[in-house]
Amino acid sequence: MKDGIRIDGRKPDELRPIKIExxxxxxxxxxxYLEWGGNKIMAAVYGPREAMPRHIQDxxxxxxxxxxNMVPFSVEDRKRPGPDRRSVEISKVTSEALExxxxxxxxxxxxxxxxxxxxxxxxxxxxxxxxxxxxxxADAGIPMRDLPVACAAGKVDGTVVLDLTSDEDKxxxxxxxxxxxxxxxxxxxxxxxxxxxPAEFDEAVELAIKGCREVSKLQREALMNKYKxxxxx
Amino acid sequence: MMRKIVLPGSVxxxxxxxxxxxxxxxxxDKLYASRLGIVSDKxxxxxxxxxxxxxxxxxxxxxxxxxxxxxxxxxxxxxxxPYPAFLGVDxxxxxxxxxxxxxYLKIGDVLIVSIVSVDEARxxxxxxxxxxxxKIDEGLxxxxxxxxxxxxxxxxxxxxxxxKKYTGCWIFVGQNGRIWIKGxxxxxxxxxxxxxxxxxxxxxxxxxxxxxxKMLGG
Numbered sequence: 466m467k468d469g470i471r472i473d474g475r476k477p478d479e480l481r482p483i484k485i486e487x488x489x490x491x492x493x494x495x496x497x498y499l500e501w502g503g504n505k506i507m508a509a510v511y512g513p514r515e516a517m518p519r520h521i522q523d524x525x526x527x528x529x530x531x532x533x534n535m536v537p538f539s540v541e542d543r544k545r546p547g548p549d550r551r552s553v554e555i556s557k558v559t560s561e562a563l564e565x566x567x568x569x570x571x572x573x574x575x576x577x578x579x580x581x582x583x584x585x586x587x588x589x590x591x592x593x594x595x596x597x598x599x600x601x602x603a604d605a606g607i608p609m610r611d612l613p614v615a616c617a618a619g620k621v622d623g624t625v626v627l628d629l630t631s632d633e634d635k636x637x638x639x640x641x642x643x644x645x646x647x648x649x650x651x652x653x654x655x656x657x658x659x660x661x662x663p664a665e666f667d668e669a670v671e672l673a674i675k676g677c678r679e680v681s682k683l684q685r686e687a688l689m690n691k692y693k694x695x696x697x698x
Numbered sequence: 699m700m701r702k703i704v705l706p707g708s709v710x711x712x713x714x715x716x717x718x719x720x721x722x723x724x725x726x727d728k729l730y731a732s733r734l735g736i737v738s739d740k741x742x743x744x745x746x747x748x749x750x751x752x753x754x755x756x757x758x759x760x761x762x763x764x765x766x767x768x769x770x771x772x773x774x775x776x777x778x779x780p781y782p783a784f785l786g787v788d789x790x791x792x793x794x795x796x797x798x799x800x801x802y803l804k805i806g807d808v809l810i811v812s813i814v815s816v817d818e819a820r821x822x823x824x825x826x827x828x829x830x831x832x833k834i835d836e837g838l839x840x841x842x843x844x845x846x847x848x849x850x851x852x853x854x855x856x857x858x859x860x861x862k863k864y865t866g867c868w869i870f871v872g873q874n875g876r877i878w879i880k881g882x883x884x885x886x887x888x889x890x891x892x893x894x895x896x897x898x899x900x901x902x903x904x905x906x907x908x909x910x911x912k913m914l915g916g
Contacts, residue, residue, distance in 0.1 A: 512752065512780065513780040692749055
């Protein structure tokens with residue numbers, strides 16, 4: 466931080482550039498490609514479809530099964546392919562965040578599979594993943610209470626900042642990713658790494674929610690872009 | 699005709715005036731859309747016409763199904779929905795004795811069936827006792843996205859009649875996105891499949907029927 470300007474020239478409350486495109490895959494029921502700073506993420510949604518094997522079915526509601534995966538070339542050193550401790554955790558928290566908005570009770574015995582592939586990673590992949598997954602879910606026509614969105618805030622050099630970059634994440638004091646349902650501002654996911662005072666924490670939450678609202682607008686725009694020319698007979 | 703497109707969580711009406719229909723939920727005194735689609739609020743209900751997604755079975759639909767499993771007195775039919783459908787022996791045009799289901803329909807057989815009931819637990823019952831219902835044993839089946847089915851049929855089946863007229867093929871469009879094609883001329887069938895793929899790809903554009911007519915040599 467130098468004169469209130471961050472390492473990549475942004476202001477403390479500024480997001481990295483974001484590009485969202487809905488419906489990029491033909492064979493998935495819904496999909497989304499998202500670029501968020503240096504992150505490149507592809508999300509695909511399949512279902513609702515019958516849950517298999519049968520013993521995992523829930524007769525009262527659908528299972529939301531998100532799978533977060535980083536491809537080997539997404540990071541500087543080659544990442545060993547396959548699930549590791551980190552991606553299993555992110556898959557779990559993502560599933561739970563998305564479950565909070567999906568009307569799972571409409572599809573008993575079914576699963577909704579969400580695949581999040583991180584093609585290129587530069588800090589904040591779990592937020593970008595949830596944001597992309599939300600667009601893909603809407604594209605797949607899954608009934609939801611709201612279009613979830615995620616964004617991170619953190620603390621670098623004693624200042625609370627929005628949307629950390631890779632360097633800020635590594636060298637900074639704290640990182641706080643949150644996901645919300647923008648209509649009600651319900652919190653769907655909140656994790657924290659590092660240390661902040663209660664006052665800084667409140668400030669960071671507020672800032673992250675503000676970031677979420679901005680990203681939410683972009684999500685809606687992306688979906689509208691795909692469907693605006695659509696007409697019905 | 700352009701109409702308002704809504705996303706999950708968009709306000710679509712006032713709960714005091716209207717009732718929530720398909721794809722709409724009530725929270726407080728507002729109605730919200732639960733899925734991506736077009737609002738239709740004629741009458742007492744507000745409904746969302748979906749623009750995407752998997753096939754959602756509704757009563758009266760004629761669909762193309764594949765026999766998935768045969769039991770002693772029923773069959774399980776894959777109808778391209780989240781759940782398989784149940785075809786009981788009472789709902790077929792033949793008298794089937796207990797345990798003799800495979801004499802009539804084997805696993806892998808393709809059928810046109812109509813949906814007779816869908817209940818709360820999403821158990822789907824289908825029947826073969828309708829006019830269009832039959833076993834399909836010739837021709838070929840192609841899959842399209844279920845949300846594009848209305849476009850392949852067209853307004854008052856305008857698109858369908860164009861396809862039939864210029865290719866001379868027999869076409870049946872199932873509401874679940876499966877299309878049955880039967881024809882003698884292989885070239886014509888190839889052209890027809892190409893046309894259907896084009897419709898699917900350009901479903902959101904205007905003047906599609908004219909372009910398809912031109913493509914088929916009309």
